[in-house]
Amino acid sequence: EVQLVESGGDSVQAGDSLRLTCAASGLAFSRNVMAWVRQAPGRGLEWVACISGTGDTTYYADSVKGRFTISREMSTNTLYLQMNSLRDEDSAVYYCAKEDPRVTYSACNTVFDAWGKGTLVAVSS
Amino acid sequence: DIVLTQSPDSLTVSLGERATINCKSSQSLLYRSNNKNYLGWYQQKPGQPPKLLIYWASTRDSGVPDRFSGSGSGTDFTLTISSLQAEDVAVYYCQQYWRSPLTFGGGTRVDI
Numbered sequence: 103e104v105q106l107v108e109s110g111g112d113s114v115q116a117g118d119s120l121r122l123t124c125a126a127s128g129l130a131f132s133r134n135v136m137a138w139v140r141q142a143p144g145r146g147l148e149w150v151a152c153i154s155g156t157g158d159t160t161y162y163a164d165s166v167k168g169r170f171t172i173s174r175e176m177s178t179n180t181l182y183l184q185m186n187s188l189r190d191e192d193s194a195v196y197y198c199a200k201e202d203p204r205v206t207y208s209a210c211n212t213v214f215d216a217w218g219k220g221t222l223v224a225v226s227s
Numbered sequence: 228d229i230v231l232t233q234s235p236d237s238l239t240v241s242l243g244e245r246a247t248i249n250c251k252s253s254q255s256l257l258y259r260s261n262n263k264n265y266l267g268w269y270q271q272k273p274g275q276p277p278k279l280l281i282y283w284a285s286t287r288d289s290g291v292p293d294r295f296s297g298s299g300s301g302t303d304f305t306l307t308i309s310s311l312q313a314e315d316v317a318v319y320y321c322q323q324y325w326r327s328p329l330t331f332g333g334g335t336r337v338d339i
Binding site: 137139146147148149152161163164197202204205207209210211212213214215217218219220 | 265267269275276277278279282283288320322324325326327328329330331332333334
């Protein structure tokens with residue numbers, strides 16, 4: 103059974119940095135595209151970033167490009183999201199999500215068949 | 228970016244009755260070479276992460292009850308719950324994976 107467990111969420115000030123972690127188990131981590139999706143309180147879902155199975159290729163939403171960095175560590179089956187220059191509008195629950203390999207056809211174009219429970223990031227100015 | 232517009236924002240349905248949720252895309256999600264529509268549906272219950280229900284617009288994920296069905300093609304899609312159960316109270320989202328960035332609809336809340 104796939105398990106994704108996020109951690110690292112916190113209450114921070116605007117301009118601060120934070121690193122989120124997602125510990126993955128029960129999957130062939132090095133073969134799966136992984137992503138971060140966020141949800142502001144009471145709002146809908148927003149895709150943030152994704153990374154290829156090898157870690158060679160990354161993609162970002164325009165709203166976070168240049169401020170956030172997604173990465174993965176194969177030896178520990180861990181996904182990261184480094185968030186710099188945080189803004190009020192980055193406040194959200196951040197979910198780690200795994201691609202559905204039956205569907206992925208290119209890059210990060212996929213649906214997500216496993217999700218973590220999320221970690222809350224609160225940014226205040 | 229592809230914009231997905233869901234309607235209605237919320238609906239109240241009696242137990243055992245049908246619920247219908249619409250998702251309209253700003254661009255066609257149909258790839259004619261394989262005749263597949265690059266659209267998925269998720270269910271999110273309060274305090275939980277989203278759960279994948281349907282992909283390719285109409286293929287149910289494993290373990291999803293057959294009262295959930297997806298239909299549509301091109302720019303107009305529908306998620307139908309044929310006989311609403313108490314455990315179906317949730318917010319439902321559509322998501323397109325035809326073009327980056329991946330985008331989601333705004334969600335439809337289903338209550339009893």
